[in-house]
Amino acid sequence: EVQLVESGGGLVQPGGSLRLSCAASGFTFSDHYMDWVRQAPGKGLEWVGRTRDKPNSYTTEYAASVKGRFTVSRDDSKNSLYLQMNRLRTEDTAVYYCAREGSVVAGGAFDLWGRGTLITVSS
Amino acid sequence: SYELTQPLSVSVALGQTARITCGGNNIGSKNVHWYQRKPGQAPVLVIYRDSHRPSGIPERFSGSNSGNTATLTISRAQAGDEAAYYCQVWDSSTVVFGGGTKLTVL
Numbered sequence: 358e359v360q361l362v363e364s365g366g367g368l369v370q371p372g373g374s375l376r377l378s379c380a381a382s383g384f385t386f387s388d389h390y391m392d393w394v395r396q397a398p399g400k401g402l403e404w405v406g407r408t409r410d411k412p413n414s415y416t417t418e419y420a421a422s423v424k425g426r427f428t429v430s431r432d433d434s435k436n437s438l439y440l441q442m443n444r445l446r447t448e449d450t451a452v453y454y455c456a457r458e459g460s461v462v463a464g465g466a467f468d469l470w471g472r473g474t475l476i477t478v479s480s
Numbered sequence: 481s482y483e484l485t486q487p488l489s490v491s492v493a494l495g496q497t498a499r500i501t502c503g504g505n506n507i508g509s510k511n512v513h514w515y516q517r518k519p520g521q522a523p524v525l526v527i528y529r530d531s532h533r534p535s536g537i538p539e540r541f542s543g544s545n546s547g548n549t550a551t552l553t554i555s556r557a558q559a560g561d562e563a564a565y566y567c568q569v570w571d572s573s574t575v576v577f578g579g580g581t582k583l584t585v586l
Contacts (some may be wrong), residue, residue, distance in 0.1 A: 390574070394523075402515070402523065402566050405576035418573045421481075426585065464511035465570045466528035473522065 358424060359383035359469065360453045361438075365474075366474030373445050373478075379438040379455030379471055387433040390458040392467065393440045395451035405429075405440065405453070445478045452476075482571035484578035491584045492557045500581045502550040502567030510569045512550040514543060517564045526565075527552060558586050559582070 365377040379391070390413075406419040406429040418427050428441040429464040438455055452473040459468035485503040492498035502512060512525040525534050527543035530550065540555045554561055562585045567578040 394575075401564075401580040402517070402577040404566075404577065407575075420574060456523075459525075459528065462529075464513070464529040466511075466525055466568075467512040467515070467523070468525050468528070468534060470522040470524070 361457065361469060361471035362457050363453065363471045366453065366476050367408055368477045369480055370428040371445060371447055372478050374441070374443045375445065377440040377442070377453055377455075377474060377476075379440075379463075381436045381438065381455075381457075384457075384469075386431075386436040391429075391438045392456045392458060393427075393429060393438075394454045394456050394467070394470075395449075396454070397448070397451040400448065400451075403451070407458070408438070414477060419458060442476070445476075445480050450476060450478045482569070482576050484567055484569065484576055486565075486567060486578040486581045488501055488579070489508045489582045489584065491586055492554070493586050494559065495556055495558050498554040498557050498561070498583055498585075500552040500554075500583065502552070502578050503548055504550075504569065504576075505548060507548055507550050507569065508546045510545075510571070512543070512545045513568045514541075515566045515568065516561075517566065518562075523566070554583070559584075559585050 362380045392407040408429045426444045430439045454473045455471040456467040457469040511529045515523040517523045518529045530545040531543045564580045
């Protein structure tokens, strides 16, 4: 089955760190750029960041709100995507989704999403 | 930074046509993608590159994009279409989402 499954969510104090994982299956993970998207309670979708593929040197991009605090990485040998979150703030509280960028034909659309994992930043 | 504007809510009678707009400066020059988000479920891509439907998405879903407005059209609306809908574009290697529109089917 083609799917993405996130894990690693939970409660963390402000200023703390957390690492999310996303396990991919059913498709060739290494062929795709991969992204993280979040949704805070009562808010809309917000893009967090992305990692490109090996031919593009696994380069990354980030939203301004997380740049310098969050790091997106991947391990193609494990079909896994990661999000290292440092210096967490209360406003980082959200459900975090792993999302696959489709082929070039898809024009950068996210054609597969995980079910998400909840991060709560609170003292 | 680039911004996308969506109406907070749209209502449509069962079986009628719903239109959800997404406004942005010269959005017609960008590829617009649309997602459906039901409570407790992962978002689902319903339209990519302005007007293309992924496999498995009903023909009732269509899209257009011109000038400063992209539009998602849902024909013959069903109760199961009730959800939040988000438009999305890429701008300078970053992703921009619209604020989302809650579709209510009456």
